[in-house]
Amino acid sequence: MTILELHSVHRMHGSGETAVHALRGVTLSVDAGELVAVMGPSGSGKSTLLNLAGGLDSPTEGEVVIDGTVLGKCSRRGLAALRRRRVGYVFQDLNLLASLTAAENVALPLELDGVGVRKARQAAMVALSEVDLEGFGPRFPDEMSGGQQQRVAIARALIGQRRLVLADEPTGALDSQTGEAVLRLLRSKVDAGAAGVLVTHEARHAAWADRVVFLRDGVIVDTSGPLDQPDELLTAPGSVQ
Amino acid sequence: MSTARKMKGCQEHTGYAYSVAMSVKHGLLALLERGPMYGYQLRVAFEESTGGTWPLNIGQVYTTLSRLERDGLVRPLPENDSGQRPYEITDSGRADLAVWFATPVSRTDRPRDELTIKLALALTTPGVDVRAVVQTQRGATMRTLQEYTRLKARSDGASDMSWRLVLDSMLFQAEAEVRWLDHCEASLVRYAVPAAGAPQVAPEAASDEVSRR
Numbered sequence: 001m002t003i004l005e006l007h008s009v010h011r012m013h014g015s016g017e018t019a020v021h022a023l024r025g026v027t028l029s030v031d032a033g034e035l036v037a038v039m040g041p042s043g044s045g046k047s048t049l050l051n052l053a054g055g056l057d058s059p060t061e062g063e064v065v066i067d068g069t070v071l072g073k074c075s076r077r078g079l080a081a082l083r084r085r086r087v088g089y090v091f092q093d094l095n096l097l098a099s100l101t102a103a104e105n106v107a108l109p110l111e112l113d114g115v116g117v118r119k120a121r122q123a124a125m126v127a128l129s130e131v132d133l134e135g136f137g138p139r140f141p142d143e144m145s146g147g148q149q150q151r152v153a154i155a156r157a158l159i160g161q162r163r164l165v166l167a168d169e170p171t172g173a174l175d176s177q178t179g180e181a182v183l184r185l186l187r188s189k190v191d192a193g194a195a196g197v198l199v200t201h202e203a204r205h206a207a208w209a210d211r212v213v214f215l216r217d218g219v220i221v222d223t224s225g226p227l228d229q230p231d232e233l234l235t236a237p238g239s240v241q
Numbered sequence: 242m243s244t245a246r247k248m249k250g251c252q253e254h255t256g257y258a259y260s261v262a263m264s265v266k267h268g269l270l271a272l273l274e275r276g277p278m279y280g281y282q283l284r285v286a287f288e289e290s291t292g293g294t295w296p297l298n299i300g301q302v303y304t305t306l307s308r309l310e311r312d313g314l315v316r317p318l319p320e321n322d323s324g325q326r327p328y329e330i331t332d333s334g335r336a337d338l339a340v341w342f343a344t345p346v347s348r349t350d351r352p353r354d355e356l357t358i359k360l361a362l363a364l365t366t367p368g369v370d371v372r373a374v375v376q377t378q379r380g381a382t383m384r385t386l387q388e389y390t391r392l393k394a395r396s397d398g399a400s401d402m403s404w405r406l407v408l409d410s411m412l413f414q415a416e417a418e419v420r421w422l423d424h425c426e427a428s429l430v431r432y433a434v435p436a437a438g439a440p441q442v443a444p445e446a447a448s449d450e451v452s453r454r
Contacts, residue, residue: 041427184394203419204412207386208394214379216426222376224383 003164003195004030004053009062011048011218022048024218025062032163035187035196037206040215046199047168049215053197054166055083066164084113088157088165090186092172095153096141102128103137106156113160127155131185147178151185158189165189168199183208265297265305267341270314270334277318277327280306292404294411309334356418360425372429379422386415 011023023045030036038046051057052064055071064071067086074082088109096105106124111117125137131151141149150170157165167186171179187208190196198209206212214222265287272278272286280302287297306328309315314334318327330338356378363371389412396405 041423187394202416203383203386204390204416207383207390207412207416209387212383212387222380224380224387 001032002029003032003067004028004197005063005065006049006053007063007065009049009052009059009064011045011052011057012060022218023052023059026215026218026220028213028220030164030195030197032193032195033190034211035190035198035209037198037200037209037212038215039200039203039206039212041201044215045218046215048218050166050168050197050199054087054089054164055079081113084109085160086162086164088154088159088162090150090153090157090165090167090170092169096149096156098141100140101137102133102139102141102144102152105141105152106159109156109162110160115160123159124155127159128152131155145178146174147181150174150182154182154185154189158194163194165194165196166199167196169201170198171200171202171205179205265301266309267338269302269305269309270330270338270341273315273328273330274335274338277329279321279325279327281325282327290403292407294407372426375422375426375429379419379426382415382418382422386412386419389415 006026006028009023009026010021013020013022026045026049028036028049038049040046048057052059053066055064055066055074058072066082069082069086071079071082096102097108100108103121103124106127107117107120110120110123115123121137125134128134128137131154133148133151133155136144136148136152141152144152153170154165157167165186170186171182174182183205186196186198196209198206200206210225212224213220214224268287268290269283272283272290275286278286280299283306284297284299284302287302288295306315310317310328312333314331314337315328316331318329320326360371360374363369363374389408393405393408393412396408
């Protein structure tokens with residue numbers, strides 16, 4: 001089932017001679033259970049693509065569809081509700097509200113959506129245990145490591161009915177082992193049925209995805225998917241020197 | 242020096258074969274440091290240590306053992322009841338192994354990189370779209386990286402540590418190749434093809450890479 005669709009999406013910033021064409025006719029779809037990585041140099045349009053996919057920005061041309069809803073046809077209120085209920089975000093930093101505990105951070109989207117505090121907190125505790133943070137509910141962000149904070153962010157991104165997680169360099173500030181643990185978690189959440197888009201400039205991180213798209217100057221120039229038989233890599237002639 | 246002449250130098254290099262032979266030799270010595278083993282046991286242990294990424298045939302094992310014995314680095318023990326002859330490491334073998342572990346591997350002993358040569362030649366060969374070569378390779382290397390990552394995701398046990406180290410090595414090398422290809426692509430965007438008859442100048446990335454090798 002397709003969760004996210006971008007149809008011939010363009011995004012122009014400014015106008016006239018100073019106009020910047022951030023995205024030029026990008027078409028992309030992401031199914032449930034699929035993780036798509038977006039790679040490209042600075043200024044290639046990666047973050048613009050992610051903002052459009054999450055309804056944080058609107059295309060100049062083209063259409064963005066989440067779970068069958070065309071974002072361009074939503075009212076502001078409808079769009080806000082859709083973002084709250086359907087889309088989760090994980091960013092490199094500024095993920096958690098420092099004045100709220102881990103449980104309160106995770107429960108926040110549900111509470112904003114009118115779910116009772118008690119029920120929302122219960123759901124948050126379950127979500128935290130699913131990311132191996134059982135017992136961390138009462139801790140504040142500054143009492144947790146960077147990797148633990150990203151786990152909280154992933155728990156929050158996928159709490160409730162939300163099945164689309166958008167991650168922008170989620171391992172940026174973490175060491176390689178901790179970063180890998182975050183990617184394993186993201187991968188397992190996607191394998192359990194979510195759809196994910198991961199923006200990264202590191203090929204080793206993008207490799208956790210099912211598909212990798214390369215952006216350059218606002219255009220998808222290349223897409224790579226995995227081979228069918230990974231074990232063949234290890235036995236092919238000259239595969240490993 | 243022209244690119245073609247640099248390539249000729251690369252082809253004449255035999256360091257890779259030397260490096261592979263040295264690695265098998267020290268691999269067997271390292272395994273014998275655990276205790277005496279006969280040929281088949283060494284072969285199985287070697288392949289287990291490298292996650293099956295470096296298959297050895299039994300002939301290579303026995304040839305290497307003969308050389309090690311000739312050099313006084315291992316000694317044969319009496320045959321067991323099944324007619325298999327175990328070998329044990331000697332003090333000289335231990336000293337040789339210690340030196341191997343203490344000595345960094347030189348980059349000049351590693352294989353010549355066909356991809357580097359291919360890109361350098363693609364740039365100077367009429368009718369070849371070097372950017373397409375870069376993109377095709379990057380897609381293939383990215384797929385390889387994805388598959389290594391799948392294999393890594395499957396290997397979680399502490400007993401798999403040797404295998405995971407091998408896998409990490411392949412992952413980081415593939416990642417470096419993707420980064421280098423990204424760099425090449427960016428350099429090619431700024432590269433202007435010289436007029437016909439003018440001396441060919443390779444883009445910064447490719448020429449740097451070749452001159453280092």
